[in-house]
Amino acid sequence: MAELDYDRKIEGNVVVTRLEAVVNWFRKYSVWPMPMGLSCCAIELMAAGGSRFDIARFGAEVMRFSPRQSDVMIVAGAVTYKMAHVVRRIYDQMPEPKWVVAMGACASTGGMYRSYAVLQGVDRVLPVDVYVAGCPPRPEALLDALMRLQARVAREPILRKLKRPGPILPEGKSR
Amino acid sequence: MKAKDLARQLQGRFPRQLGEPAEFRGEISVELSDPEQVIEVCRFAKESLGFDFLLDITGVDLCRETPRWLIVYELYSLAARAHLRLKTRVPEEKSELPSVTNVWRAADWHEREIWDMLGVRFRGHPDLRRILMWEGYPYHPLRKDFPLAGRAVEIPEGPSAEPAPQEGGPFVSRPGGPRAADREPRARPVGEAEEEA
Numbered sequence: 001m002a003e004l005d006y007d008r009k010i011e012g013n014v015v016v017t018r019l020e021a022v023v024n025w026f027r028k029y030s031v032w033p034m035p036m037g038l039s040c041c042a043i044e045l046m047a048a049g050g051s052r053f054d055i056a057r058f059g060a061e062v063m064r065f066s067p068r069q070s071d072v073m074i075v076a077g078a079v080t081y082k083m084a085h086v087v088r089r090i091y092d093q094m095p096e097p098k099w100v101v102a103m104g105a106c107a108s109t110g111g112m113y114r115s116y117a118v119l120q121g122v123d124r125v126l127p128v129d130v131y132v133a134g135c136p137p138r139p140e141a142l143l144d145a146l147m148r149l150q151a152r153v154a155r156e157p158i159l160r161k162l163k164r165p166g167p168i169l170p171e172g173k174s175r
Numbered sequence: 176m177k178a179k180d181l182a183r184q185l186q187g188r189f190p191r192q193l194g195e196p197a198e199f200r201g202e203i204s205v206e207l208s209d210p211e212q213v214i215e216v217c218r219f220a221k222e223s224l225g226f227d228f229l230l231d232i233t234g235v236d237l238c239r240e241t242p243r244w245l246i247v248y249e250l251y252s253l254a255a256r257a258h259l260r261l262k263t264r265v266p267e268e269k270s271e272l273p274s275v276t277n278v279w280r281a282a283d284w285h286e287r288e289i290w291d292m293l294g295v296r297f298r299g300h301p302d303l304r305r306i307l308m309w310e311g312y313p314y315h316p317l318r319k320d321f322p323l324a325g326r327a328v329e330i331p332e333g334p335s336a337e338p339a340p341q342e343g344g345p346f347v348s349r350p351g352g353p354r355a356a357d358r359e360p361r362a363r364p365v366g367e368a369e370e371e372a
Binding site for chain 1 (some may be wrong): 316325
């Protein structure tokens with residue numbers, strides 16, 4: 001360390017930080033979404049992936065259509081009772097740590113579908129981390145949700161969690 | 176007008192079963208008195224009159240009227256570019272009529288939808304299962320006596336269905352009001368919104 005401090009060749013190219021901050025910095029820029037596109041919100045989700053809004057700026061462009069390779073499930077659209085247990089099953093197949101974004105009014109609360117067929121909010125089956133308002137939300141709103149999620153990831157005490165035995169469960173998210 | 180001529184021909188072939196073709200806004204409807212004859216009428220319409228395209232089959236719940244169910248067949252002839260509507264009424268006690276899947280294959284899913292939504296059975300249908308609601312759902316939700324909010328239903332594999340909160344609804348919108356609260360008096364009772372304005 002003393003050598004580093006006085007080595008002029010690399011002075012100015014070294015940033016000193018905490019390991020946890022670095023690890024979380026990596027993690028928050030590689031949140032891979034599971035696009036649970038169920039209705040029109042999925043179009044805005046696709047727009048967020050397009051060049052104009054470009055979700056790749058936040059490292060979340062890798063839409064994985066396999067739950068086993070994804071970190072955040074973006075539930076975009078109305079969840080019917082017929083679909084609800086399928087959504088839950090896909091969520092169950094995602095490896096920990098995992099998050100859920102309820103995108104739009106329908107996924108958050110059932111939206112305008114106050115009807116016999118639609119689940120009144122996906123939080124009845126999944127632990128939702130971020131709710132996005134709108135019908136459908138603008139892609140910026142989804143990006144905002146992603147940034148909030150990133151802020152949460154950045155605060156996670158990941159090293160303590162890694163040392164703990166068992167699955168890396170986020171706080172209060174036990175099944 | 177081609178559709179009217181074809182409707183006349185159809186009525187001429189089944190004079191006792193079919194009523195006079197009625198025209199409303201350029202669309203021709205004929206009513207079939209006995210739903211049991213629907214296969215014969217449809218087969219003749221398809222094979223002799225060229226109604227080769229079944230646009231849709233729908234069901235209407237006439238609620239307090241008897242017979243309760245109105246089944247509507249929308250026929251189209253691609254060659255003659257003619258559209259014809261065939262209606263028939265089914266009493267609630269029976270709630271059954273012959274399937275036309277042997278005439279048009281397209282009838283399959285339409286008939287399943289009517290079974291699912293209204294609970295009218297189609298005799299001779301190859302696979303009369305629910306199409307929109309899940310298997311095992313006990314109600315037919317498009318019946319007029321079924322509440323929009325739904326009824327509580329246990330679902331073994333998922334979250335149980337509960338009546339949806341209506342929040343002063345169902346969703347209504349009145350034209351013309353300057354404010355959204357006036358046009359959609361859903362969040363507050365109608366009288367309250369008017370008092371404030």
